Every structure is written in C-alpha cells, then in structure tokens.
Amino acid sequence: MLKMTHLSKAYRTEVVETYALRDFSMDVGEGEFVAVTGPSGSGKTTFLSIAGLLEEFSGGEYQLDGANVRGLNDDQRSKLRNEKIGFIFQAFNLIADLNVLDNIDVPLRYRGFDAAERRRRTQEALRRVGLPARSRHYPAELSGGQQQRVAIARALAGSPRLLLADEPTGNLDTQMARGVMDLLEELHRDGATIVMVTHDPELAVRADREVHIVDGQVVELSVPSRRIAAASITT
Amino acid sequence: MFNYYMALAVLSLKRNVVLTVLMIAAVGVGIGASMTMLTVFRAMAKDPIPNKSYELFAVQIDNWGPRKSFSSNGDNLSEQVSYTDAMALMSIRAAKRQSAMYATGAALTPEDPERRPFRVHARATYADFFPMFSVRFRFGASWTAAEEAERSEVVVIARELNDKVFAGANSVGKTLNLDGHPFRVVGVMEHWEPIPKFYDLNDMYGKSEEMFVPFGRAIENQMPSWGNTNCHDDIGAPGWDGHLRSECVWLQFWAELPTAADAEHYRSVLNNYAADQQRSGRFHWPPNTRVRDVREWLTYQHVVSNEARILVLVSFSFLLVCLLNAMGLMLAKTMGRAGDIGIRRALGANRRAIFSQCLIEAGVVGLAGGCLGLALTALGLVGLRSLLSESVSRLTHLSISEVAIALILSIVATTLAGLYPTWRAAQVQPVWQLKAQ
Numbered sequence: 246m247l248k249m250t251h252l253s254k255a256y257r258t259e260v261v262e263t264y265a266l267r268d269f270s271m272d273v274g275e276g277e278f279v280a281v282t283g284p285s286g287s288g289k290t291t292f293l294s295i296a297g298l299l300e301e302f303s304g305g306e307y308q309l310d311g312a313n314v315r316g317l318n319d320d321q322r323s324k325l326r327n328e329k330i331g332f333i334f335q336a337f338n339l340i341a342d343l344n345v346l347d348n349i350d351v352p353l354r355y356r357g358f359d360a361a362e363r364r365r366r367t368q369e370a371l372r373r374v375g376l377p378a379r380s381r382h383y384p385a386e387l388s389g390g391q392q393q394r395v396a397i398a399r400a401l402a403g404s405p406r407l408l409l410a411d412e413p414t415g416n417l418d419t420q421m422a423r424g425v426m427d428l429l430e431e432l433h434r435d436g437a438t439i440v441m442v443t444h445d446p447e448l449a450v451r452a453d454r455e456v457h458i459v460d461g462q463v464v465e466l467s468v469p470s471r472r473i474a475a476a477s478i479t480t
Numbered sequence: 481m482f483n484y485y486m487a488l489a490v491l492s493l494k495r496n497v498v499l500t501v502l503m504i505a506a507v508g509v510g511i512g513a514s515m516t517m518l519t520v521f522r523a524m525a526k527d528p529i530p531n532k533s534y535e536l537f538a539v540q541i542d543n544w545g546p547r548k549s550f551s552s553n554g555d556n557l558s559e560q561v562s563y564t565d566a567m568a569l570m571s572i573r574a575a576k577r578q579s580a581m582y583a584t585g586a587a588l589t590p591e592d593p594e595r596r597p598f599r600v601h602a603r604a605t606y607a608d609f610f611p612m613f614s615v616r617f618r619f620g621a622s623w624t625a626a627e628e629a630e631r632s633e634v635v636v637i638a639r640e641l642n643d644k645v646f647a648g649a650n651s652v653g654k655t656l657n658l659d660g661h662p663f664r665v666v667g668v669m670e671h672w673e674p675i676p677k678f679y680d681l682n683d684m685y686g687k688s689e690e691m692f693v694p695f696g697r698a699i700e701n702q703m704p705s706w707g708n709t710n711c712h713d714d715i716g717a718p719g720w721d722g723h724l725r726s727e728c729v730w731l732q733f734w735a736e737l738p739t740a741a742d743a744e745h746y747r748s749v750l751n752n753y754a755a756d757q758q759r760s761g762r763f764h765w766p767p768n769t770r771v772r773d774v775r776e777w778l779t780y781q782h783v784v785s786n787e788a789r790i791l792v793l794v795s796f797s798f799l800l801v802c803l804l805n806a807m808g809l810m811l812a813k814t815m816g817r818a819g820d821i822g823i824r825r826a827l828g829a830n831r832r833a834i835f836s837q838c839l840i841e842a843g844v845v846g847l848a849g850g851c852l853g854l855a856l857t858a859l860g861l862v863g864l865r866s867l868l869s870e871s872v873s874r875l876t877h878l879s880i881s882e883v884a885i886a887l888i889l890s891i892v893a894t895t896l897a898g899l900y901p902t903w904r905a906a907q908v909q910p911v912w913q914l915k916a917q
Contacts (some may be wrong), residue, residue, distance in 0.1 A: 297909040299826060320830045326910075327828020338823045342491050352483055352827040399827070 246372045246407055246438045247296060250304035252305030254291055265291040265424065266461040269305070273440055278433040280452035287444045289462040296440060297330050297409045298322045310406050329356050331400030337392040339384040343370070346380045349399045354404055370398035371375040373429060390421030397428060408432065410441040414448060424452055481836070489841035496813060501810045507894050511690030513855025515886045516860030518794040519684045520876055525784045528674035528769055532614060533774035537743060538687060539733040539752060541565050542768035548712045555792040556768055558710060559681065559781065560729040574749040575735035576742065578614040581605035582731050583680055583689070583707035586658040597840035600641065601706065603689040611681065612736045620667035623694055624781025635663040641690040642668045661701060663693065678774050680732050681781050682708040705730045735771065747771055803897040810901040812843060818908050825910035835906040842898025843891050852891030854883060
C-alpha cells in the first residue's frame with residue numbers, strides 16, 4: 246500500500262542543509278495499522294506529510310498503492326490525495342463556517358461525485374462514526390471528541406485506500422481519546438489501512454506494529470507488546 | 481462547481497462583515513464616480529443619428545474672407561451660412577436631399593378662448609428635412625413639393641405639441657393660429673429628439689422644435705431667427721430684405737450624400753460655386769468650403785470638451801485607486817483564510833479549484849460593488865443635475881446599457897484586482913496546515 250525506499254527530505258537554506266528524513270525506508274501492507282512514534286523533531290510529521298502527498302521529497306522512491314509518486318505535478322498529487330488518502334488531523338481541521346454535513350462533503354466535491362452520491366456517502370460516514378443526529382451542527386457546537394469523529398467521517402467518506410492520522414487524540418481528554426481510538430480500531434477491523442503518528446506509547450501499542458523514528462531515520466520496527474501478548478495466547 | 485463556489489463566496493463574505501463592507505464600499509465608490517462621469521460623457525459623445533451619421537453633411541462656405549474670420553477652429557469657416565449662399569445651394573440641387581434651415585418661433589393662439597396664447601419653438605426648413613433626418617410621422621406626412629413651392633401655410637408639429645393642443649388626436653387638416661396666420665397641420669411627428677441637436681448646435685442639448693414650417697413661408701412671413709446670427713461688422717441694409725441680402729450667417733445647411741462619390745461630387749460643386757463667387761467679385765479670396773459628416777461635425781464643434789475627457793480619465797484613475805484598496809483588503813482576507821485553504825488543499829483541491837473559488841468570490845464582491853456603484857451613480861447624476869444646466873441635465877440618466885456597463889466593469893475590474901490575492905491563495909501549501917498544528 247505504502248512503500249518508501251531510501252527516501253530523504255532535506256530543507257535547504259543558503260548556509261545549511263537539514264535532513265528531516267534520511268535514508269528512510271518503510272513498507273505498509275494493505276489492511277495494516279501502523280503506529281509511527283518518535284520524539285519531537287524526529288521527522289514524524291515530515292514523514293506523514295510526504296506520505297500524504299502534502300509535501301515533496303528530495304530523494305528516494307515512494308510508491309502509493311502501486312503508483313510511483315515521484316515527479317507528479319500538483320494536479321496529479323491533489324487527485325491522488327483526494328482519491329486514495331483520508332486525513333485525520335490532531336486539531337481536527339474542520340472548516341468552521343460549514344456544518345457537519347458540508348465539512349464531510351468537501352473532499353467529495355473535489356472528487357466530482359454527483360449530489361445523490363455525495364449525500365449517500367456523507368450519511369453513511371456519519372452513521373459509521375455515530376453522529377447522524379449532529380449533521381446540521383457546526384464544529385463550534387460539538388465537543389472535541391465529536392469534532393474528531395466528524396474529521397474521521399470526512400476522511401472515510403471518499404473510501405480512501407489509506408488513512409493517515411496525525412496525533413488523532415492529541416487534543417482530546419482521556420475518555421474522548423479512548424472513543425476515537427476505539428473507532429480507529431473498528432475501522433481497521435473492517436479492513437482500513439491506517440498509519441498513525443503518535444508520541445503516546447499507550448496508543449502505539451494498539452497498532453499492529455510500531456515504527457520508531459529518530460533523527461529522520463527508522464531505528465526500530467517492532468510488534469507492540471499487546472500484539473505479542475495476544476499472539477502468545479493464540480499460539 | 482460554480483454554484484458551490486458561489487455559495488462559498490457568500491459564506492466567506494458573511495464571515496467577516498466589516499472587511500466585506502469595506503471591499504464592497506471601495507469598489508462601489510470607484511464605480512460610482514467613474515460611471516457618473518462616463519454616463520455624462522457617453523451622453524455627450526453619442527452618435528445622435530447612428531444609422532445615417534456618415535451620410536449627412538454640414539456645409540460650410542467662407543463668405544467673410546480671412547480678415548473677418550472669427551472661427552475658433554482656425555479655418556476661417558463659420559458654422560452657419562448666409563441666406564444668399566443657402567438659396568444658391570438649394571437651387572443647385574447637387575445632393576440627394578438638402579435643406580437650409582433656421583430656428584424660429586411664433587405665438588400660438590389656441591382655438592379655445594379660455595386658453596392663453598403661448599410661444600412655440602419652430603424650425604423653418606424644407607420638406608427634405610424629414611426623410612433626411614429619418615423623422616417618423618404619427619399622423620400625416622411632410623408638406624408636398626407643391627405646397628413648398630407655393631409657400632403654403634402648412635405646418636408639421638411634434639407629438640408633444642399635438643398632445644398639448646389636440647390632446648393627442650389626429651390633428652391633420654386642423655388649423656393652428658401662429659402669429660395671426662392660420663397654418664394647416666399636415667403631419668404629426670413621432671417623438672424625435674436627437675441628442676446632441678447636431679443639426680443646430682447653437683442649442684446643442686436643447687429640446688427639438690415643437691413645429692416645422694416651410695422655409696419659403698417662414699421667409700415670406702418674416703419669421704425672425706431665434707437662433708444665432710453673426711454679422712461681423714456688416715449687418716446689411718435695414719429691414720428684412722436687407723437682412724436676407726447681407727453677409728450675416730444665420731442658417732444651417734445640411735446635405736444627404738449617401739456615398740463617398742456623392743460627397744466628393746458635392747465638394748467640387750461647392751468649390752465651383754465659391755470660385756464663381758470669387759470670379760463675380762463677391763469673394764476676394766480663394767474658395768474655402770467644407771462638408772463634414774455628423775461625427776466630424778460634432779468633433780469640429782467640440783461637442784465633447786477636453787475637460788469632459790479629462791474628468792472621465794480622472795474618475796477612472798480614482799476607480800483604479802479604489803480597486804487597489806479593494807485588492808489590499810482581499811489580500812488580507814485571503815491570508816486570513818489560509819487555514820481553510822490549506823485544509824481544502826489537503827482534502828484534494830488543486831490550485832485551479834482554489835483559484836476558481838477565490839476568483840468567483842472576487843466576482844461576487846465586484847457584483848455587490850457594482851450594485852452599490854449604480855446607486856452611487858444615480859445619486860451622482862442627481863447631484864450633477866443640480867449643478868448643470870437644464871439642457872445638459874436631461875442627458876444624465878442611467879440607461880440599460882449604462883447599468884450593464886457598470887455591472888460588467890465592476891465585476892471584471894474587481895476580478896482583475898482579485899487576481900493577485902487569488903494567486904496568493906492558490907500558493908497556500910497544504911502541508912502548512914499539518915505543520916502548523
């Protein structure tokens with residue numbers, strides 16, 4: 246689904262060149278739930294922005310769902326992003342002027358779906374996140390957890406091949422965070438491929454595996470302890 | 481997507497009302513100022529007879545010579561001709577149609593003794609006047625050639641006078657008492673009011689005459705000129721006959737020359753006539769004549785002054801300043817929405833989609849600014865009416881075409897002003913959203 250090979254990302258100024266990612270390789274299979282962890286400044290967000298085609302990379306290769314994304318122009322990247330990727334941001338990033346339905350509708354508009362299809366998809370997405378009663382509410386009228394559910398619904402509505410979540414519970418209290426994580430796990434069980442950036446080890450253990458980044462490089466690929474325990478019980 | 485972008489534009493404009501009002505006000509004030517001046521300018525500069533303006537020619541003959549010339553155009557030519565020259569040209573008949581004419585008038589005494597006599601502005605002219613200037617008739621027609629030759633006491637009246645005297649009924653055959661003479665109505669014109677009154681620019685923005693009398697009859701009745709008469713230092717012998725034989729210029733002379741060949745032929749006829757006058761000893765200078773079509777005539781007569789042109793230029797410069805202000809406000813608004821734009825980019829909007837969305841928003845601002853500008857233009861024209869003379873103020877009204885021009889100008893200009901903010905919006909990188917968290 247997502248394959249990065251010897252990928253690098255450098256930020257250059259006149260006097261200095263800083264690598265946010267260096268010789269970065271990572272492979273995420275279809276249906277996997279991968280947690281990307283690391284300390285602040287390690288390159289997690291840069292990885293996510295490159296994975297989400299929000300930013301270009303300096304070197305290496307990146308294949309998304311079998312397509313090489315190197316050299317794609319803005320139109321092609323936007324189209325690919327719209328069709329294949331669903332984003333879940335830490336700060337939810339809902340558009341304040343639009344109600345829940347219209348927020349979920351945004352990526353579908355750019356996809357070119359007709360009104361009936363958009364209506365069907367928004368309602369289905371709202372049902373999946375358990376918020377059909379809030380469809381006419383505006384973001385400011387919702388709790389943080391509900392806003393994140395709307396953001397997840399927006400990410401799901403286009404039936405993306407890959408969900409990218411950037412600290413999805415970072416702005417939520419414990420109870421709300423648990424609810425959102427439960428929802429992500431449920432989506433994963435339904436077959437979604439999820440890559441979640443987090444600095445919280447407790448969240449990381451809920452993924453299939455954890456990728457740890459330090460100084461722009463993958464230093465550790467591990468199966469979270471909870472999964473190991475579960476595997477031991479099974480065997 | 482157009483409807484979607486329109487809805488987003490309205491939503492966006494409602495979000496920051498103060499900024500929106502400022503943008504619309506900047507555009508509206510600029511449009512109001514420029515359209516006010518443009519409306520007046522267009523009225524002044526418009527072709528008063530567009531279907532024939534290239535076929536109708538004003539005739540000029542230099543009958544005073546270089547020493548007496550008062551022409552402001554430096555060509556020694558008066559805008560009017562003398563009775564002697566007018567009658568000579570009428571007898572030559574070198575044009576398809578032609579007419580000498582002058583402004584005159586009379587006291588009209590209504591049949592109803594309860595109604596008081598009133599003054600009526602008239603024009604003494606020939607029957608060719610009506611077809612030459614495409615005058616349409618509501619009732620009847622012009623006087624006939626025979627009536628013209630016999631100098632009959634007949635009259636063609638304007639619809640407005642017919643409404644006033646005959647309550648709009650068909651008055652053909654009825655009689656009007658003009659200065660004690662009974663004139664029979666032969667025709668009632670439809671409303672006809674060329675602006676400017678190109679055929680007699682002595683009163684360029686005045687109303688058209690209320691009635692028209694045969695030239696020969698007017699001369700015989702010694703109906704005086706109510707227009708401009710220039711005599712320099714030679715006012716001729718005393719009395720009406722002396723006035724007719726003088727070198728005073730007080731008649732307008734127009735010829736209809738449909739083709740370039742006709743015009744060329746007429747020029748040579750005119751020059752030959754002037755050469756004949758030189759040979760006969762009346763003119764002591766080489767032939768100096770000219771024919772000008774309506775467009776040339778209006779330019780020659782400075783119907784649209786340079787001051788008016790400069791005012792239009794200044795008002796459009798002001799519009800430019802207003803648009804620059806609006807552009808700054810749009811830029812501020814766009815940058816304030818960078819977050820939303822970044823989200824849309826992250827969700828799959830390409831640069832073209834953002835560009836279209838912002839450009840349509842600029843267009844909506846332009847439309848609103850245009851509507852405000854129209855209201856301000858209407859106010860501006862009301863203000864101008866109180867400053868300008870009654871004749872000029874009649875021109876200052878908003879027609880459908882001016883409304884269309886204002887709206888189109890506003891939308892196009894504002895959209896152009898919105899190009900830079902829109903371009904900046906399209907440059908917003910989606911990754912900023914992610915990294916700004």
